[in-house]
Amino acid sequence: MQDAFKCDGLLFKPHYFSVPLDYNNADGSNIDVFAREVTHQNNDNSNLPWLVYLQGGPGFPSPRPTGNAGWLKQALTKYRVLLLDQRGTGKSTPITHQTLAMKTPEQQAEYLSHFRADNIVRDAEFIREALGIKQWSILGQSFGGFCSLHYLSFYPQSLTRAYLTGGIPPITGHADEVYRATYQRVLGKNTKFFERFPAAQQQCIKIAEHLLNNDVRLPNAQRFTVEQFQLWGINLGRSGGDLAMYYVLDEAFIEVNGKPQLSYSFLQQMLSEQSYQTNPIYAILHESIYCQHQASNWSAERVRNEYPVFNYAEGQPFMFTGEMVYSWMFEQLECLKPLKAAADILAAKTDWPALYDAEQLANNTVPVVAAVYVDDMYVEYDLSCQTLASMHSAKAWITNEYEHNGLGVAGEIILSKLMALADQS
Known part of the structure; x- marks a missing residue:
């Protein structure tokens, strides 16, 4: 099923990409990555900037919107939105106990080692280039914010803005x-x-x-x-x-x-x-x-x-x-x-590659705005503040009005605040 469809004045278009499982092995196997483009119907032919949504998790697909509401409604006032099913989730060569059943434990571990933030961001870069987009903005919720900091560390030239909600990780330490x-x-x-x-x-x-x-x-x-x-x-x-x-x-x-x-x-x-x-x-x-x-x-x-x-x-x-x-x-x-x-x-794996470049983040020039929740039970507030303090050009809206799922319950309000904060950069 690959049809575009309309709902509540919005146009949804599917995109499928075949990407390397291991970007360091160009001759290796490929996996599929799915993303859904969303615009207002009357903006389909407009030259709008793009915003990529990076889902929380890890291991969950992008939202399946049923209408023009929440953070998506706010985003569509300015952007063409791309809802990315991160590799291994949703329609992106999903990982379940069923799909891994024929592999040995060693094969399972090797395969799964390619599904962290670094390769999720490489997939995003693959898609950006495939669609002929020079730069785009990103919205990272929770683990999506972790992916966003990897993006800012290694591909900042591809980004115009980064909106982060409840997703500022420690960039050093255990x-x-x-x-x-x-x-x-x-x-x-x-x-x-x-x-x-x-x-x-x-x-x-x-x-x-x-x-x-x-x-x-x-x-x-x-x-x-x-x-x-x-x-x-x-x-x-x-x-x-x-x-x-x-x-x-x-x-x-x-x-x-x-x-x-x-x-x-x-x-x-x-x-x-x-x-x-x-x-x-x-x-x-x-x-x-x-x-x-x-x-x-x-x-x-x-x-x-x-x-x-x-x-x-x-x-x-x-x-x-x-x-x-x-x-x-x-x-x-x-x-x-x-x-x-x-x-x-x-x-027990010790050779995980680096996820962040502290020097690059310290010299960052991409406008970064973040909603940081004081009472967050998932992403520690103090550690988030330490990371933000080390990042040049980062601005934070610190609030105790919302829990970690603030974007889900008050997304239009939260993204509106972040977009206004970014406009002041």
């Missing part, structure tokens, strides 16, 4: 530093959640003890464990996530033959929250987004040992975790089990 900071943030989010909903603590303990003492299965027949339940805390870093969690917890149990059971709807919700299953890049390459010439060695798992409050035991308070990946996930989550050996190989 992943351990990131997780020490984010565990502290997660502790704070837990405290606020249980202060707002005191009954939720006892309900979480009741669920945890039920899981410890019973063989509870998710709808995919996977055993549901306390550790998996704790992963649900990733929602505490999203606007409105705490209230949504409370409602689900409030109706977690039903009574069957006089005994409490976790309801099918609750278990289905828990399975649907495990996006690592459908988007394995999110799990298997998550820690590598921080790696430059060093291994992660399961950083979040090791650092967690410094915070024993997260290791639930009967009679102890219950704490949710956040956006962390653990080696046991590849033993428990059904669709990650076939990738366990490859995940271990990648966690």
Whole structure:
């Protein structure tokens, strides 16, 4: 299916590209990369500048808009937008446990090593040249901001502006530093959640003890464990996530033959929250987004040992975790089990290439504007500020009005502010 279509006054055009899997091996195999162009119908023939949207993740496709709304509505007042499905996601030679099934663990690890920010940006450059575009702007959300800093480090001549939302990474240091900071943030989010909903603590303990003492299965027949339940805390870093969690917890149990059971709807919700299953890049390459010439060695798992409050035991308070990946996930989550050996190989990989050029960023001349969220649970505020302070020409709008998903809930407002800030550069 490659048809262009119209919706809500917008025109959507598909683009397909065949790009090298490994840009350092021109004679190697190719993969497909898909991108969707969006304009107002009456602007289709206009000479508008381009804006490339770089999605958060890693491992998730670009949005599938259903109308002229949010940040896209604001972007289309000035730009022709390109929604890029990053390699391995959406319609860009997707990576799943199914597509990797015929490869050995070593082959899986080698293949997956080509799906980080560096090659995502190389794909963007390939597309820019293929479309005959001299320069364009970029909008990077979350991990898309990490990709944007790689773009600014190695291909600044291709960019006119960079808009970043909740996505300013540390450009030096080890992943351990990131997780020490984010565990502290997660502790704070837990405290606020249980202060707002005191009954939720006892309900979480009741669920945890039920899981410890019973063989509870998710709808995919996977055993549901306390550790998996704790992963649900990733929602505490999203606007409105705490209230949504409370409602689900409030109706977690039903009574069957006089005994409490976790309801099918609750278990289905828990399975649907495990996006690592459908988007394995999110799990298997998550820690590598921080790696430059060093291994992660399961950083979040090791650092967690410094915070024993997260290791639930009967009679102890219950704490949710956040956006962390653990080696046991590849033993428990059904669709990650076939990738366990490859995940271990990648966690031990030490020869990851550099993702950022600190000198180039310090001398950057491309206007960079960023929305930095003070209470961000996913991307540490202090580390973001350190990076921004080291970047020439970078301007920040620092706010506590929004959580990490601000672009999704108030995108028109946020991008409007950033565009105005960029106009002042």
